[in-house]
Amino acid sequence: xxxxxxxxxxxxxxxxxxxxxxxxxxxxxxxxxxxxxxxxxxxxxxxxxxxxxxxxxxxxxxxxxxxxxxxxxxxxxxxxxxxxxxxxxxxxxxxxxxxxxxxxxxxxxxxxxxxxxxxxxxxxxxxxxxxxxxxxxxxxxxxxxxxxxxxxxxxxxxxxxxxxxxxxxxxxxxxxxxxxxxxxxxxxxxxxxxxxxxxxxxxxxxxxxxxxxxxxxxxxxxxxxxxxxxxxxxxxxxxxxxxxxxxxxxxxxxxxxxxxxxxxxxxxxxxx
Numbered sequence: 001x002x003x004x005x006x007x008x009x010x011x012x013x014x015x016x017x018x019x020x021x022x023x024x025x026x027x028x029x030x031x032x033x034x035x036x037x038x039x040x041x042x043x044x045x046x047x048x049x050x051x052x053x054x055x056x057x058x059x060x061x062x063x064x065x066x067x068x069x070x071x072x073x074x075x076x077x078x079x080x081x082x083x084x085x086x087x088x089x090x091x092x093x094x095x096x097x098x099x100x101x102x103x104x105x106x107x108x109x110x111x112x113x114x115x116x117x118x119x120x121x122x123x124x125x126x127x128x129x130x131x132x133x134x135x136x137x138x139x140x141x142x143x144x145x146x147x148x149x150x151x152x153x154x155x156x157x158x159x160x161x162x163x164x165x166x167x168x169x170x171x172x173x174x175x176x177x178x179x180x181x182x183x184x185x186x187x188x189x190x191x192x193x194x195x196x197x198x199x200x201x202x203x204x205x206x207x208x209x210x211x212x213x214x215x216x217x218x219x220x221x222x223x224x225x226x227x228x229x230x231x232x233x234x235x236x237x238x239x240x241x242x243x244x245x246x247x248x249x250x251x252x253x254x255x256x257x258x259x260x261x262x263x264x265x266x267x268x269x270x271x272x
Contacts (some may be wrong), residue, residue, distance in 0.1 A: 002135045008063075009118040009133040012108060015058050016122050016129065019051050019106055023091070023124050026050075032098050045098060048072050051090035055108065059086055066110075071216050085111045087219035087242065093192030101125070107194045109219035111242065119220030121194050130198055132223050147228035149203055151254040157206035158186045159251075159259075160196040173211045176266045183262075193248075197221025200250050201228045207251030207259055211235070215242040222250065231256045235263050 026032065026047045052072045059068055067081065070088035086108065091097050093104035102125040109119040118133035130145070132138040138145045163174030181187060188205060190196050194217070196208040201224035219242055222232040233239060235247035237260050251259055263269055 005112075005117050005134060006136060008110060009131075009136070011062070012110070012118070012120060013129075013131065015055060016106055016108065016120055019054055019090070020122060020124050020127075022051060022054060023047055023106075027101055032101070044072060045091070045094060047097070048091045048094060051106070052088055055086075055088050055090065069215055071214065083113050085242075087111070087216045089194070089216040092194045092217065093190075096191045103191060103195065105192060105194045107216065107220045109223065111219065114241070116219070116223040119223035121198055121220050121224070123195075130201075130224060132227055138224065138227050147201055147203075147224065149201075149229045149252045152206050152252055154183055154255045154258050155185065157184045157255055158188060158204075159184055160188045160190060160199065160205050160208040162189050162191075162193070162196065162210045163212070173266070173268045176268055177209055177211070177263075180259075180262055193217040194221050197225055197250055200230055201225045203228070207255060208248065209259065209263065210248050212245055213248050214245050218242065218246075218248060225250045229253070233260070235260070235269060 032045050032047065049072050052070045056068055056070065059066055063084065065082055066084040066086060068086045068088065070090070072090065089107040091104050092107045096102065097104040104124060106122040106124060110117040116134065118131065120129065120131040122129045129141050138147055159180070161177050163171070163177065178187060190199070193210065193213055197218070198221055199205045200208050218240060222240065225232050229252070230250055231253050232248065232250045235249060240246055240248065249256065249259055249263065
């Protein structure tokens with residue numbers, strides 16, 4: 001089984017490199033055409049759709065019995081029940097992609113029977129790929145990467161917080177979340193869940209709180225956080241199942257429980 005995992009993982013790394021070049025072709029053309037999905041700030045571009053379709057075609061060609069869950073739903077609306085599930089976010093940070101043409105990433109992961117096989121986060125503009133595979137290890141580009149979070153106090157911590165400010169409930173929850181400000185060193189928002197999770201895994205920030213994420217936002221990044229010794233749960237403290245949108249708290253064990261206690265005292269959390 002490990003050899004099979006390794007072969008799929010290495011093949012996917014090649015696909016990610018191809019997808020990166022595909023994105024660059026669009027960037028070289030200049031402006032990025034986009035449209036809104038659920039609301040005005042929920043953007044999708046032709047590039048999101050083309051890149052996801054690229055991965056879907058590759059997976060269907062080699063692994064037709066695998067299930068695919070992707071943000072844009074390109075040609076895989078007929079859900080196949082399978083032990084193997086792929087989670088694809090072709091461009092995480094689409095608003096960054098459209099506005100800045102940087103600070104966006106390809107995120108792809110494969111799970112077998114609910115357990116992560118591998119996860120890949122590719123920072124396209126920085127030419128940096130962070131990836132992890134079960135039984136093989138963790139890497140930054142081609143170099144082995146040792147991930148180990150250091151214990152910290154909440155007062156010394158920088159947290160990433162994101163929320164949907166286009167909905168009343170999301171905005172209210174966000175306002176309540178940032179009330180933690182006086183108890184920590186600082187708050188950041190990166191515009192892409194993959195970057196927030198990656199920075200937790202690298203020890204650059206100490207935690208990430210978000211009241212709503214989809215499975216493709218989480219699948220690859222949480223594997224890196226767990227490899228580093230972090231804890232990833234929903235706001236009730238339960239492990240994530242990746243079968244539906246969820247709340248997320250990722251942090252070092254030394255502050256995870258404190259953050260959980262803070263969240264669970266929020267009026268909107270108690271209301272839910």
